[in-house]
Every structure is written in C-alpha cells, then in structure tokens.
Amino acid sequence: xxxxxxxxxxxxxxxxxxxxxxxxxxxxxxxxxxxxxxxxxxxxxxxxxxxxxxxxxxxxxxxxxxxxxxxxxxxxxxxxxxxxxxxxxxxxxxxxxxxxxxxxxxxxxxxxxxxxxxxxxxxxxxxxxxxxxxxxxxxxxxxxxxxxxxxxxxxxxxxxxxxxxxxxxxxxxxxxxxxxxxxxxxxxxxxxxxxxxxxxxxxxxxxxxxxxxxxxxxxxxxxxxxxxxxxxxxxxxxxxxxxxxxxxx
Amino acid sequence: xxxxxxxxxxxxxxxxxxxxxxxxxxxxxxxxxxxxxxxxxxxxxxxxxxxxxxxxxxxxxxxxxxxxxxxxxxxxxxxxxxxxxxxxxxxxxxxxxxxxxxxxxxxxxxxxxxxxxxxxxxxxxxxxxxxxxxxxxxxxxxxxxxxxxxxxxxxxxxxxxxxxxxxxxxxxxxxxxxxxxxxxxxxxxxxxxxxxxxxxxxxxxxxxxxxxxxxxxxxxxxxxxxxxxxxxxxxxxxxxxxxxxxxxxxxxxxxxxxxxxxxxxxxxxxxxxxxxxxxxxxxxxxxxxxxxxxxxxxxxxxxxxxxxxxxxxxxxxxxxxxxxxxxxxxxxxxxxxxxxxxxxxxxxxxxxxxxxxxxxxxxxxxxxxxxxxxxxxxxxxxxxxxxxxxxxxxxxxxxx
Numbered sequence: 231x232x233x234x235x236x237x238x239x240x241x242x243x244x245x246x247x248x249x250x251x252x253x254x255x256x257x258x259x260x261x262x263x264x265x266x267x268x269x270x271x272x273x274x275x276x277x278x279x280x281x282x283x284x285x286x287x288x289x290x291x292x293x294x295x296x297x298x299x300x301x302x303x304x305x306x307x308x309x310x311x312x313x314x315x316x317x318x319x320x321x322x323x324x325x326x327x328x329x330x331x332x333x334x335x336x337x338x339x340x341x342x343x344x345x346x347x348x349x350x351x352x353x354x355x356x357x358x359x360x361x362x363x364x365x366x367x368x369x370x371x372x373x374x375x376x377x378x379x380x381x382x383x384x385x386x387x388x389x390x391x392x393x394x395x396x397x398x399x400x401x402x403x404x405x406x407x408x409x410x411x412x413x414x415x416x417x418x419x420x421x422x423x424x425x426x427x428x429x430x431x432x433x434x435x436x437x438x439x440x441x442x443x444x445x446x447x448x449x450x451x452x453x454x455x456x457x458x459x460x461x462x463x464x465x466x467x468x469x470x471x472x473x474x475x476x477x478x479x
Numbered sequence: 480x481x482x483x484x485x486x487x488x489x490x491x492x493x494x495x496x497x498x499x500x501x502x503x504x505x506x507x508x509x510x511x512x513x514x515x516x517x518x519x520x521x522x523x524x525x526x527x528x529x530x531x532x533x534x535x536x537x538x539x540x541x542x543x544x545x546x547x548x549x550x551x552x553x554x555x556x557x558x559x560x561x562x563x564x565x566x567x568x569x570x571x572x573x574x575x576x577x578x579x580x581x582x583x584x585x586x587x588x589x590x591x592x593x594x595x596x597x598x599x600x601x602x603x604x605x606x607x608x609x610x611x612x613x614x615x616x617x618x619x620x621x622x623x624x625x626x627x628x629x630x631x632x633x634x635x636x637x638x639x640x641x642x643x644x645x646x647x648x649x650x651x652x653x654x655x656x657x658x659x660x661x662x663x664x665x666x667x668x669x670x671x672x673x674x675x676x677x678x679x680x681x682x683x684x685x686x687x688x689x690x691x692x693x694x695x696x697x698x699x700x701x702x703x704x705x706x707x708x709x710x711x712x713x714x715x716x717x718x719x720x721x722x723x724x725x726x727x728x729x730x731x732x733x734x735x736x737x738x739x740x741x742x743x744x745x746x747x748x749x750x751x752x753x754x755x756x757x758x759x760x761x762x763x764x765x766x767x768x769x770x771x772x773x774x775x776x777x778x779x780x781x782x783x784x785x786x787x788x789x790x791x792x793x794x795x796x797x798x799x800x801x802x803x804x805x806x807x808x809x810x811x812x813x814x815x816x817x818x819x820x821x822x823x824x825x826x827x828x829x830x831x832x833x834x835x836x837x838x839x840x841x842x843x844x845x846x847x848x849x850x851x852x853x854x855x856x857x858x859x860x861x862x863x864x865x866x867x868x869x870x871x872x873x874x875x876x877x878x879x
Binding site: 264314315317318320321322324325328329331332337339340341344412416417419420423424433436437442445446449452453456457460 | 498600614619708711712713717722723811814815816819822823832835836839844845847852858
C-alpha cells in the first residue's frame with residue numbers, strides 16, 4: 231500500500247462527513263431507496279450538525295473529567311502514602327470493567343433523572359477505567375535508570391512527578407484516553423435511550439419508525455467520528471511516544 | 480483520600496488507623512446516619528418517601544443493624560487482623576441483605592399490593608462500603624483461583640437462598656419479577672444464548688483466522704485493521720446497520736427466512752455480537768502464537784513433528800492462556816452488549832431495562848440490570864480463575 235493512501239482516505243472521510251453534516255440534503259437521493267412509504271430521508275426532528283456537536287460535547291466533558299480523576303488517582307496510589315490502595319484499586323478496576331454500559335446508564339437514572347446527566351455519569355465512570363489502568367501501567371513501568379538519574383540530580387518528589395514521570399507516561403496515558411473516547415462515543419449513542427441529545431436519537435428514531443435511512447446516517451456519522459478521532463489520537467500518541475523515546479504497543 | 484497517619488493516645492499506646500478503613504468508615508457513617516435506608520412508594524411509579532434505618536425496621540432490629548454497621552466500620556477503621564475484617568464485612572453484608580427484606584415486610588401496609596418498598600441510597604452505599612472492605616480483604620489474602628471461585632459460589636448460594644426463602648418478596652424488584660416470572664427466564668435464557676452463542680461462533684471462526692494470520696504475515700495487518708474498525712462502530716449503530724442486509728437476505732433467500740433469519744430480532748443481534756467478538760479472539764490468538772518461545776518450536780521441529788502436530792501439540796497449548804484472556808474479554812463484553820439487543824427486538828435482559836426506562840419504573844430497570852451485572856461479574860471471576868490455573872499449570876509443566 232502506498233504511504234499517502236491512508237491519509238487520502240482519511241481526508242476524503244473528513245470532507246464527506248463535513249458535507250453530510252452541513253448539507254444533508256445533497257445525499258437524499260443516495261439514502262432514498264432505504265425508506266418506504268415516502269418516509270423522510272434525512273432526520274427531521276433536529277439538525278444533524280447540532281446533534282453531532284452535542285454528542286461530541288458530552289464525550290469531551292466526560293473524558294476530561296475522567297482523565298483528571300483517573301490520572302490523579304493513579305498518581306495517588308503510586309506514591310508511598312497511597313501505596314496501600316494499589317492492590318484494591320487494581321481489583322476495583324477489574325470489577326468495574328464487568329459493568330455493562332447500559333446497566334450503568336440505566337442505574338444512574340434514578341439518582342439524577344433523565345437527560346444528559348445519566349449519560350455523563352455513565353461515560354465518566356466507563357471512561358475512568360482504561361485511563362486509570364494505562365496511567366497505572368505508565369507510572370509503574372518507568373525505566374529504573376531514568377528514575378535513579380532524576381533522584382540523583384536532586385529533584386524533589388514533585389519535580390520528578392511533573393518533569394519526569396508524567397511526561398514519560400504521557401503516551402501510555404494518551405492510549406487510555408483514546409480507548410475511553412471511543413467507548414464514550416459509542417456509549418453516548420445509547421444515552422439517547424434515557425433522553426440525552428446525542429446522535430443515538432437519530433438511530434433510535436430509525437429503529438422505532440423502521441426507517442433504515444435514519445439508522446444508517448446516525449450510525450455512519452458516529453462510526454466516522456470514532457474512526458477519525460481514534461486515528462487522530464493514535465497519531466498524537468505516536469508523536470509523544472517518539473518524543474519520549476518510549477515505544478507503545 | 481489522604482490516609483490518617485499514626486496517632487498516639489494519651490497513655491502513649493499507638494492506635495493505628497487503616498487508610499482505606501478511614502474512607503470506609505466515613506462512607507458508612509454517612510450512609511447509616513444521614514441517608515435513607517428504604518423508600519416507600521404508594522405505587523410503582525410515584526416518587527417515594529425516604530425512611531431512615533430506624534424508621535424502616537421493627538423496634539429491636541433497627542438498633543441491632545445500626546450496631547452491626549458501627550462495629551464493622553470500627554473494625555475497618557483500625558488496623559485489625561485480616562480474618563477479623565473478613566468476618567466483619569461478611570457479617571455486615573449478611574445483616575444488610577437479611578434486614579432489607581424485613582424492612583420490606585415491615586413497611587408494606589397489610590393487604591396492600593400496590594405499595595412498593597425499595598432499598599434507598601443509604602442501603603446501597605452501605606453495601607458498597609462493605610463490599611469495598613471485603614474486596615480489599617480478598618485482594619490482600621491473595622486467594623488461589625479455586626478459592627476465588629469458591630467465594631463466588633458461596634455468595635451466589637447465599638443470594639439464591641435468600642431469594643428462595645422469600646424473605647425479599649416484599650421488595651419492589653421482586654414484585655416486578657413476580658409479575659414477569661415467565662418472561663424473566665425466557666429473556667434470561669435468550670440473553671445467555673446470545674452471549675455464549677456469538678462467543679462460540681467467534682471462537683470457531685476466530686481461532687483458524689488467528690492461526691492463518693499468524694502463519695501468513697501479509698494477511699495479518701489487513702485482517703486486524705478491518706476488525707479494529709468494526710470495533711470502533713458503536714454497538715447500537717452496528718445492530719441497526721445489520722437490519723438492512725439481513726432483511727434483504729430474509730426477503731431474497733427463502734432458506735434463510737425459514738431458518739429464522741430476519742432483519743429485526745435475534746439474527747442481527749447475534750451477528751453484531753459475533754463481529755465484536757472476532758477482534759479479541761483473533762488478536763489474542765495471534766499474540767499468543769507469536770509469544771511461543773522459539774526454542775519450543777525448534778525442539779518440536781527437531782523431533783520431526785509435522786506442522787499440524789506442532790500446532791496442536793506445542794504452539795496451541797502454549798498460547799492457550801493468552802487466547803483464553805481474549806475469550807474472557809469477549810464473554811464479559813457480550814453479556815453487557817446483549818442488553819442492547821432488546822432495542823432491535825432481539826430479547827435478553829435489556830427488554831426489562833428499556834421497558835423500565837420507558838415507563839420510568841426503576842424497579843423494572845433493576846430487574847434487567849442486576850442479573851446482567853451479576854452474570855458479567857461471575858463470568859469474569861470464573862474465567863480469570865481458569866486463566867490463572869492454565870497459566871500456572873503451563874509454568875509448572877515447563878519451568879524454563
């Protein structure tokens with residue numbers, strides 16, 4: 231495969247996505263065969279662009295909150311003062327991952343009501359785990375000679391954390407954030423079952439009215455977003471990994 | 480979350496606090512004294528009224544439960560022997576489980592079939608706090624795989640006993656169950672069939688595909704890339720997207736329709752779960768086979784083993800724990816994802832979750848969500864134990 235081909239494909243995907251979101255009418259003839267009985271072809275209970283932006287906003291807020299909390303927790307349990315919590319936090323992460331997103335979402339509803347809030351909670355909780363796990367891996371697998379050198383250079387604990395440990399773990403932590411964002415993009419769609427304004431609304435409207443065009447456009451937008459964001463974050467990850475001289479898997 | 484340091488009392492006897500215990504004691508104190516223990520509702524959808532622990536239980540049992548909770552929290556707070564902590568957390572959890580049923584009976588007005596009693600935030604937080612303590616003890620005990628499965632069996636047996644004895648029958652979630660006992664088991668078996676069936680299909684297709692990818696390097700990158708992209712398509716969309724091709728197949732291939740393949744229902748759910756399952760199975764097979772030591776392969780070749788003998792006699796057994804890890808990921812993931820099948824008429828516990836969400840009947844949501852979480856959790860514990868057992872057996876067999 232030629233080196234420029236993937237980049238070209240990605241660019242085409244971006245152009246297609248932007249065109250579809252801003253001018254969905256252009257694509258009406260393409261999707262028309264999928265509808266029956268003159269049903270609407272393009273989602274008509276709200277603008278696709280607005281829903282996409284709301285979708286991205288929910289994922290962004292939840293991932294940012296999850297990143298802050300997960301990295302802070304990982305730092306805490308890798309310090310001597312918090313070392314007691316390390317084994318427990320490991321098993322909690324394992325237990326947490328067995329909770330299905332739908333269950334988290336549905337169980338959050340009684341606590342906070344319908345709408346965006348349960349979705350944010352589910353995304354936040356579900357996003358915590360991969361980031362925490364990766365941050366833990368990053369902070370516990372630092373090369374011993376580098377740590378020794380930092381200590382030898384007379385750096386305080388705080389300086390070592392900010393100037394050595396966190397930058398060196400950055401690529402691995404980014405890997406966790408990437409996983410968390412992709413999971414979040416998917417879980418946000420399910421959020422529409424509890425009345426959150428996301429692209430899931432389009433898919434669910436399609437499922438309810440048996441309108442394949444709706445399902446396809448909702449699904450494809452989310453899939454395209456997921457692939458693009460996954461690729462983008464992978465590139466950032468590779469860049470930081472090269473800068474830190476650490477290879478990530 | 481900062482742990483309390485060692486303190487000295489007046490007499491100079493050191494009292495040592497357990498850092499996690501401080502957290503647990505604070506949570507438990509809040510839940511026992513400030514949060515409601517049970518919720519009373521006149522019927523299944525109206526907002527509820529909170530009842531504290533002392534209000535929700537008969538005269539003698541309320542203070543008893545409070546005492547048990549306080550003692551268990553104190554055991555957690557100080558540095559105490561592990562076995563004492565184990566006993567305290569188990570006793571607190573058992574008392575909570577038993578007495579929430581008593582609260583259900585106590586709060587239900589006699590002869591009233593509309594009233595709903597459900598556990599409130601205080602109860603759930605207490606359960607969380609003492610489960611945390613129990614999890615900490617079990618982690619620190621470093622139990623063997625068999626012992627962990629044993630703990631799971633004992634816990635499930637205890638819950639089953641409580642369910643069969645009927646002591647929880649006055650709780651709202653079981654009232655929802657009583658109304659739907661038949662469909663509960665039907666959806667439950669559909670859920671398990673979906674999760675296990677798609678896993679089986681993924682193993683049957685994924686293992687040979689993984690072996691092929693291991694042998695043919697050119698194939699590896701492209702197959703894994705395609706599977707990776709499938710993985711990034713959100714579940715709800717993939718379920719929906721499969722309706723179209725399967726609907727087409729159903730209308731154009733009579734044999735497929737006769738097999739029960741429809742655009743809507745179990746078929747697209749099964750195919751979607753299968754597609755999601757492929758990546759972990761194939762990727763872990765490739766990683767597992769790649770991790771087989773060169774020396775083992777060379778020795779096998781030197782002994783004159785054929786390719787097939789080498790695959791089944793050497794490579795496969797050595798890669799098995801890694802492949803099992805993939806299967807564990809798939810099973811836990813499938814049990815969770817199968818809930819979404821309900822959105823496209825595929826059945827499963829998701830039916831109750833989405834019905835409950837639609838009717839704002841949270842007990843119905845719990846009726847679907849609790850068994851799903853329990854299944855996923857049990858599957859994770861059992862498979863983790865199996866993985867550890869195969870991995871240690873392998874290490875004992877070849878102490879290289």
